[in-house]
Amino acid sequence: MSLDKAAVEKIAHLARISLSAEDVPHYTQDLSNILDLVEQMSQVDTSDITPMAHPLDANARLREDEVKETDQRQAFQSIAPQVEAGVYLVPKVIE
Numbered sequence: 001m002s003l004d005k006a007a008v009e010k011i012a013h014l015a016r017i018s019l020s021a022e023d024v025p026h027y028t029q030d031l032s033n034i035l036d037l038v039e040q041m042s043q044v045d046t047s048d049i050t051p052m053a054h055p056l057d058a059n060a061r062l063r064e065d066e067v068k069e070t071d072q073r074q075a076f077q078s079i080a081p082q083v084e085a086g087v088y089l090v091p092k093v094i095e
Helices: 005-014 024-042 073-078
Strands: none
Touching (some): 005 024
């Protein structure tokens, strides 16, 4: 797939990127090469390939879910500007 000058200028406008006239041919060629590569990659048959979550066979090291801090809720709420029924009251921000 080949892009022309007008397409690159439109893409730059939509992306709010300022391109000089001398840069447009370079970007036209580079973007066309990228689109050609994507087109080549889309032609590869991947029906027998199983998706993978990670490229390496790494196992996540999980830790025990245990509480390590003491409950300081009362201390924090005692210095809060407004608290009601155990929750913090804040000003309304949606009109």
